[in-house]
Amino acid sequence: MQLDNRKKEVLHAIVDDYVSTNEPVGSKSLIERHSFNVSSATLRNDMAELEHLGLIEKPHTSAGRIPSDKGYREYVNSLMTIEELTPREQLEIEKRINTSVDEVTELIKNATHTLSETTGFVSLAMSPRLKKSFLKQLKILMIEPGKALVVMVLSAGVVKDKVVRIPNFLNDEQIMKISGAIEKSLTGKPLDEITLVTVETAGKSTDVPEPLLKQVLYEAYAAIKQADELNIYLEGEHRMLSLPDFSSLGRARDLLGTLSDSGMVAGYVNEMENVARELGSDDSYMIRIGQEITLEGLDDCSFITATYNLTDSVSGNIGVIGPKRMLYSKVISQIDFVKKKLNEEMKKFT
Amino acid sequence: MQLDNRKKEVLHAIVDDYVSTNEPVGSKSLIERHSFNVSSATLRNDMAELEHLGLIEKPHTSAGRIPSDKGYREYVNSLMTIEELTPREQLEIEKRINTSVDEVTELIKNATHTLSETTGFVSLAMSPRLKKSFLKQLKILMIEPGKALVVMVLSAGVVKDKVVRIPNFLNDEQIMKISGAIEKSLTGKPLDEITLVTVETAGKSTDVPEPLLKQVLYEAYAAIKQADELNIYLEGEHRMLSLPDFSSLGRARDLLGTLSDSGMVAGYVNEMENVARELGSDDSYMIRIGQEITLEGLDDCSFITATYNLTDSVSGNIGVIGPKRMLYSKVISQIDFVKKKLNEEMKKFT
DNA sequence: GTTGGCACTCGGGAGGATAGAGTGCTAATC
């Protein structure tokens, strides 16, 4: 995009003004609000040019201009400067996240909540991707005949468990044997290297009769697989209703309808993450603007996520879904700060 | 309320018509849609009377009438007849709930989801009130130095756990001793009879040094207390946006804003339950209509809940929040049926 | 107690005029 300096400033100003007023911005009001040393006619020429390049557009002939998705993209990529949060804002966020909790999950929920409150938008977080974390402990506890609890402690400081059904005849001692055998041979293995075969091999060393053994092993395997399933935490959906961008009930309905399918949103975030990795992107955050988002009803939204790290190899995403007409520089720095604090707090768990 | 038969029929007809058309209903259209053997003028007299009694009201002078909260209340208490679901509808619900799950929590979530889908409204469920269930097992597992997992199995077939911090110096053996001591003396005790003192007394029989012991006991106690905390599951908030009753963005915003504070909703449901118990109500469901609901923004809603039973002494609530302009007879039977199926499925867990 | 008749009320939709912000284009100027 070869834009001369003034055109860049014009685009910058249009985005700024539109974000703060929610009104299409015209050449004249642009002159009034900013100190361009040229006339409105000159800006009109520039604006015609910017429109030709697809960076801004007119809602209708006699209105001002609003940024297009491409315009926002240009703004985000090359024009904006990210501002630090004020100490006051930082303090506010720190205070909210710092409430001591005993589990990583709680911490992540905390951070998500904080992010929604500080940005005023929908916030979301993915649970950590645990595939690369390894098993530190695995215990099978007998709950009652036919039922047991598989408890796993993972390297990332995460505890997972799952109630499973087991054959009725198995006694406490047999379960302990199986539990011990699995633990002994799987400890230290990353979750994504554990297969049904690995688990079955591990169980072979016990003297528990075959068919009974097999079912327990299978259930243990299923519990391990379930441990690295992804969860998503979404919060603040109702805040979207307060934004003028969603004052049309139809849009609001589509948006909240889509967000209510958390599995779909989770899938999308995951896909974003994968794409970013493939591209070897080294940005600390990912942004999707308007139509770049392939989820239905999010055409007027932007999606910004950052990656938090629980350990070197275990990470997840945290971010925001807001209107594409948002103060990107501010929101990005808010996400960034929350992520930073989240990372710091996470160190306490690993 | 001393209403002659025709007035009852008129009120019944007004509620029915208004629920199905969402238009204020006038004397003339009442004649057209129903077979009253009187003229519209007569109905006008009846309607004036009903209005005088506060059962119906006019949005403005020249409109038809709509039921007031009191009118709906009369309808629900004395006029409506609850209709059975069709076999087809029953099947639909059964199919959705019957998906086999391993934990009660999952089952409840399932039921909530089903209820939202079948009614088209917001559904909610409270987790079972576990105060009256007793401890069947309690194990403390060492996770790593300074950290342990308290696992509790309750009589109602529910498994709860909590990660707790413990003194760094404690070793595996000491923890097991404490764990065993607590389990031995608390097994069989209802949760609400377990106090910090009970737990501390239980721990005395071990030879673990006092200050270390004390912290573990305290954490175990906290874990037990946390086990009977109430959770609420809310689902389908976005569905409210599709209802004409909430086509005003302001109302929709207030409603979803309130519902987003799940703690508050949970508190309210709990209060409803307590009031019903005090009154010794033997209804199988509770209904709050319009202004009877003290939550902000729910003036145009009705709140219907039923009580499910996990065991004789352990129960929770499941129900719906919908517009007060709803088909009560239908919704109530839907809730009732879901509750029934939920109870049946729950038997498998206890 | 019921009914037909009638004057009255009020919201909502249709049509029309107007203001105002903004545009593109042209011709003159720097």
Add this chain to the structure above:
DNA sequence: GATTAGCACTCTATCCTCCCGAGTGCCAAC
């Protein structure tokens, strides 16, 4: 060649006004 003033044009949003129609309350008659 870039910039500017000026101007005719465009389109939306808003405000009036008017009027239809559904509904009401009340009265006098049955």
